[in-house]
Amino acid sequence: MFMTYVFLLPVQEARNTFRYFDTKLGKPLPEMSYADDCSIFTPENPTSKYANVYNAVFDVHFFAHFAGWFGKMLIMRDWWVAWICSAGFEFLELTFRYWLPNFYECWWDSLLLDLFGCNLLGIVIGAWFLKRFGVSRISWVKEPAKLHKITQTSDAPCNNVVLRVLEKLRPSALE
Numbered sequence: 001m002f003m004t005y006v007f008l009l010p011v012q013e014a015r016n017t018f019r020y021f022d023t024k025l026g027k028p029l030p031e032m033s034y035a036d037d038c039s040i041f042t043p044e045n046p047t048s049k050y051a052n053v054y055n056a057v058f059d060v061h062f063f064a065h066f067a068g069w070f071g072k073m074l075i076m077r078d079w080w081v082a083w084i085c086s087a088g089f090e091f092l093e094l095t096f097r098y099w100l101p102n103f104y105e106c107w108w109d110s111l112l113l114d115l116f117g118c119n120l121l122g123i124v125i126g127a128w129f130l131k132r133f134g135v136s137r138i139s140w141v142k143e144p145a146k147l148h149k150i151t152q153t154s155d156a157p158c159n160n161v162v163l164r165v166l167e168k169l170r171p172s173a174l175e
Contacts, residue, residue, distance in 0.1 A: 031102075038106035056109050065118035073126025077138040079170070082126070086119040 006014045018025045037052055045051040056062065069086060076082045090110060097103035105114075130137065 033104065034102070034109060035104040035106055038108070040108060052106070053108075056106075056113055062113065062118055065114055066122045069119045069122030070126045070129075071122075073123045074130065074135075076140070077130060077135065078140045079123065079127055080141040082123045083120075086115060086123065090115045090119075 006017060009017065015026045034056070040053055041049060042051045043049055048054050069082065072085070073079075073082045076085070093103045093105075093110065093114075097105075129135075
């Protein structure tokens with residue numbers, strides 16, 4: 001009921017309403033740039049030799065990526081679709097950074113921490129969670145029975161090589 005009231009207020013009055021709960025609200029947040037210094041090793045920093053990596057890992061976006069992809073895996077319930085969407089969203093971050101300056105980030109942050117770090121970890125733990133609690137999987141990309149039938153009846157030596165390699169690389173939590 002309270003939120004309905006707040007939604008009907010003009011923006012400035014709604015912000016003033018929330019100041020009753022926390023006096024720190026209503027002040028502009030400091031802009032943070034994620035691509036000012038892209039060096040991984042920072043020996044000149046007195047606090048840490050890996051200060052940039054430390055700041056990126058202990059940023060709120062690190063946990064948001066992990067929790068977001070854990071939740072998306074619970075919704076999608078398919079490893080392939082979740083992984084393709086993860087790579088697609090990282091590509092969208094690269095394309096939208098010209099309009100949204102906050103999307104500028106270092107290459108190692110985008111690839112190692114986001115795509116192959118938090119996103120992959122969230123997807124794998126989400127798949128383990130689904131397996132652990134016996135939630136049925138959704139196969140959006142391929143039918144497992146049809147794939148098995150195709151790989152067994154194939155006579156060509158190079159046929160389905162990509163599928164066999166991908167199946168070998170598949171983490172055990174996803175089976």
